[in-house]
Amino acid sequence: MEEGDDRFRGGLNLHLGFNSYSARYYYFMRSFGPVKESTHVLALSRSFPIPGMKFLWGRLGFAPLLETTKLSYSKQEDQAFDTKEAQTNLGFLLGVFMQVTNSGPLSFQIAWESALYPAGLTGGILLATGRKQLFTLSAGMQL
Amino acid sequence: MGRAIGSLILLIFTLPAFADFTLHVGPASSGGGGPNPVSIPPIQVIDYEFIWVTEEKREWSLSIVPGLFYGQRFMLSEGAYVSLGGGLVIDLNGVGPGLYSAFGYDACGSSLCFNVEFRKALGANFRHLMSPYALRVGVTWRTG
Numbered sequence: 001m002e003e004g005d006d007r008f009r010g011g012l013n014l015h016l017g018f019n020s021y022s023a024r025y026y027y028f029m030r031s032f033g034p035v036k037e038s039t040h041v042l043a044l045s046r047s048f049p050i051p052g053m054k055f056l057w058g059r060l061g062f063a064p065l066l067e068t069t070k071l072s073y074s075k076q077e078d079q080a081f082d083t084k085e086a087q088t089n090l091g092f093l094l095g096v097f098m099q100v101t102n103s104g105p106l107s108f109q110i111a112w113e114s115a116l117y118p119a120g121l122t123g124g125i126l127l128a129t130g131r132k133q134l135f136t137l138s139a140g141m142q143l
Numbered sequence: 144m145g146r147a148i149g150s151l152i153l154l155i156f157t158l159p160a161f162a163d164f165t166l167h168v169g170p171a172s173s174g175g176g177g178p179n180p181v182s183i184p185p186i187q188v189i190d191y192e193f194i195w196v197t198e199e200k201r202e203w204s205l206s207i208v209p210g211l212f213y214g215q216r217f218m219l220s221e222g223a224y225v226s227l228g229g230g231l232v233i234d235l236n237g238v239g240p241g242l243y244s245a246f247g248y249d250a251c252g253s254s255l256c257f258n259v260e261f262r263k264a265l266g267a268n269f270r271h272l273m274s275p276y277a278l279r280v281g282v283t284w285r286t287g
Binding site for chain 1: 169174227235265272
């Protein structure tokens with residue numbers, strides 16, 4: 001995942017699809033010192049073929065976001081300053097992906113997606129946005 | 144200078160290969176982190192983008208961020224499209240070759256369309272991966 005600063009960090013993706021509709025869950029976590037930051041994105045989307053491109057598809061949908069930041073000190077005298085805060089937002093998911101299936105049930109997918117979020121009500125009017133850019137390499141099974 | 148500009152405008156009118164011309168305005172995210180409101184009034188050059196689409200739906204897009212690209216536009220429905228291609232990605236962290244994808248929609252009248260587009264790029268220079276993007280709105284003028 002990249003968040004507008006050209007820095008990429010790894011996470012987990014789970015995909016559940018039915019026909020052209022899918023639910024994809026992304027989880028990213030990082031900790032530094034007493035800070036632990038977790039990012040959860042649930043992308044609800046519909047896939048569509050790109051005309052003339054055999055293996056390329058597009059994906060459009062919505063992406064609710066939950067970000068939690070937890071401050072947790074190990075020393076007992078500092079634990080009074082422990083805090084936890086959560087932020088939510090609802091954005092659009094726009095992406096392209098390449099999917100390859102073998103003769104059996106296995107399928108492989110590489111996806112380049114962006115979850116675009118308005119930066120507040122007034123920020124959204126002025127086209128100010130935040131983005132979670134998601135690169136995913138996944139393997140799965142068609143049931 | 145005036146004659147040169149006038150000749151260029153006449154060329155745009157008459158060449159059938161250049162079907163659509165779009166002028167976009169909107170903020171770009173150039174790798175510095177955080178959202179960027181569009182400039183008010185919209186006088187910053189970095190907020191602007193020009194797109195030239197031929198009758199074959201080949202497009203040239205010119206902007207400071209995310210960069211200079213050539214690609215193909217694929218129509219999904221009346222107005223909605225996806226574009227894919229490559230070119231020169233420009234970002235706060237440098238300049239380098241890369242790919243782009245764009246999602247857009249034209250709401251059209253007789254010769255003018257209101258257009259909204261999200262364009263993102265992924266590129267690399269010797270030290271960095273770069274991934275600028277822009278959400279812009281504008282007007283498309285159809286010459287064809």
